Amino acid sequence: MKLITAVVKPHRLDEIKEALQAFGVHGLTVTEASGYGRQRGHTEVYRGAEYTVDLVPKVRIEVLVEDDDAEQLVDVVVKAARTGKIGDGKVWTIPVETAVRVRTGERGPDAL
Amino acid sequence: MKLITAVVKPHRLDEIKEALQAFGVHGLTVTEASGYGRQRGHTEVYRGAEYTVDLVPKVRIEVLVEDDDAEQLVDVVVKAARTGKIGDGKVWTIPVETAVRVRTGERGPDAL
Amino acid sequence: MKLITAVVKPHRLDEIKEALQAFGVHGLTVTEASGYGRQRGHTEVYRGAEYTVDLVPKVRIEVLVEDDDAEQLVDVVVKAARTGKIGDGKVWTIPVETAVRVRTGERGPDAL
Numbered sequence: 001m002k003l004i005t006a007v008v009k010p011h012r013l014d015e016i017k018e019a020l021q022a023f024g025v026h027g028l029t030v031t032e033a034s035g036y037g038r039q040r041g042h043t044e045v046y047r048g049a050e051y052t053v054d055l056v057p058k059v060r061i062e063v064l065v066e067d068d069d070a071e072q073l074v075d076v077v078v079k080a081a082r083t084g085k086i087g088d089g090k091v092w093t094i095p096v097e098t099a100v101r102v103r104t105g106e107r108g109p110d111a112l
Numbered sequence: 113m114k115l116i117t118a119v120v121k122p123h124r125l126d127e128i129k130e131a132l133q134a135f136g137v138h139g140l141t142v143t144e145a146s147g148y149g150r151q152r153g154h155t156e157v158y159r160g161a162e163y164t165v166d167l168v169p170k171v172r173i174e175v176l177v178e179d180d181d182a183e184q185l186v187d188v189v190v191k192a193a194r195t196g197k198i199g200d201g202k203v204w205t206i207p208v209e210t211a212v213r214v215r216t217g218e219r220g221p222d223a224l
Numbered sequence: 225m226k227l228i229t230a231v232v233k234p235h236r237l238d239e240i241k242e243a244l245q246a247f248g249v250h251g252l253t254v255t256e257a258s259g260y261g262r263q264r265g266h267t268e269v270y271r272g273a274e275y276t277v278d279l280v281p282k283v284r285i286e287v288l289v290e291d292d293d294a295e296q297l298v299d300v301v302v303k304a305a306r307t308g309k310i311g312d313g314k315v316w317t318i319p320v321e322t323a324v325r326v327r328t329g330e331r332g333p334d335a336l
């Protein structure tokens with residue numbers, strides 16, 4: 001399994017949820033975060049206001065997926081998150097060794 | 113070392129802390145999160161209220177552990193988090209390459 | 225690539241941002257967190273107040289970096305985070321398989 005993490009613009013969350021759902025992904029975890037990328041010190045627009053790029057609000061989305069789906073799902077998330085403007089964010093994948101569904105104790109891909 | 117991440121019902125946090133303590137685990141990190149699993153669109157009960165399962169509040173717990181303890185500690189966390197009702201959450205493990213205790217500079221298992 | 229995660233005292237964030245910037249690192253993600261280490265049950269001072277060490281506020285910083293920079297950057301973060309007092313935190317690294325810059329679709333080190 002893999003863990004896909006996406007740090008993206010908050011207003012793209014619904015788009016990402018729908019794109020994952022359409023692909024057949026059944027769960028995700030969201031955390032509020034903030035950050036900056038390469039434009040630190042310049043300005044980025046968020047909700048009509050200009051921010052000097054120093055800890056602009058983002059959402060951090062985590063999705064546990066099967067190995068075989070990971071590459072395609074990264075593309076799904078990237079496409080759904082994209083606005084074409086600076087600050088669109090980063091998506092990365094990390095290897096996961098064990099995953100368990102707490103209620104049932106199922107492990108591995110069955111846990112997802 | 114491994115990083116165990118658990119996304120679970122907030123009211124299970126104390127139970128999980130006590131179970132880890134009993135095992136001899138000395139630290140953890142908690143973040144507020146929200147999410148959904150397979151029942152998205154159906155309802156999940158949280159603090160007596162029914163939520164349509166779309167971003168129900170969860171806590172995200174991280175525990176850095178030694179390799180040899182990881183498997184058993186996943187079971188400890190799963191057991192402490194379980195209520196038997198939908199939405200009990202997920203627990204997963206990720207490989208960790210380096211860990212440092214900031215105050216002392218100790219590395220590896222000594223850093224935990 | 226690697227993901228460096230640091231869970232540290234909130235008032236060290238600016239110091240860490242400046243140290244990363246000086247090294248040439250262009251981005252980071254911050255999440256509010258809380259936690260405890262080995263002193264659970266004892267007291268830790270935060271903003272002049274003593275906390276019984278049970279979920280003291282921390283910041284959780286994530287930095288995606290190139291493999292060749294990871295080891296040195298861990299030292300940079302550790303040094304910038306250190307106050308010498310208990311509760312200074314932990315820094316750890318995780319392997320990253322894919323990273324994408326959302327706006328451009330660039331992958332790998334070019335995405336950072």
Ligand SMILES: Nc1ncnc2c1ncn2[C@@H]1O[C@H](COP(=O)(O)OP(=O)(O)OP(=O)(O)O)[C@@H](O)[C@H]1O
Pocket residue numbers: 007008034035036037038039056058085086087088089090250251252253254286287288289325326327328335336
């Ligand atoms: N190296 C990094 N490590 C961790 N998080 C990062 C990194 N770079 C960016 N981020 C996160 O992604 C968010 C958006 O970054 P951003 O899209 O501005 O990156 P960028 O490389 O500057 O791309 P762009 O040129 O399209 O703006 C930041 O607010 C931060 O939370």
Ligand SMILES: Nc1ncnc2c1ncn2[C@@H]1O[C@H](COP(=O)(O)OP(=O)(O)OP(=O)(O)O)[C@@H](O)[C@H]1O
Pocket residue numbers: 026027028029030062063064065101102103104111112119120146147148149150151168170197198199200201202
């Ligand atoms: N695939 C996933 N990726 C990331 N986080 C997930 C995933 N599935 C679930 N989660 C997180 O775990 C929390 C609880 O999920 P949940 O226990 O409802 O999963 P489930 O598979 O539907 O299990 P159950 O049938 O027992 O409800 C969610 O709110 C979400 O934060």
Ligand SMILES: Nc1ncnc2c1ncn2[C@@H]1O[C@H](COP(=O)(O)OP(=O)(O)OP(=O)(O)O)[C@@H](O)[C@H]1O
Pocket residue numbers: 138139140141142174175176177213214215216223224231232258259260261262263280282309310311312313314
């Ligand atoms: N094993 C662990 N797993 C996950 N997070 C941890 C762990 N240990 C500590 N942390 C996180 O790091 C923060 C600071 O921990 P702390 O620096 O007190 O560790 P410590 O080992 O007790 O070191 P010190 O003796 O210098 O206080 C905690 O609040 C928690 O968020």
Ligand SMILES: [Mg+2]
Pocket residue numbers: 036037038039086087088
């Ligand atoms: Mg940018």
Ligand SMILES: [Mg+2]
Pocket residue numbers: 148149150151198199200
């Ligand atoms: Mg569910």
Ligand SMILES: [Mg+2]
Pocket residue numbers: 260261262263310311312
């Ligand atoms: Mg401590």
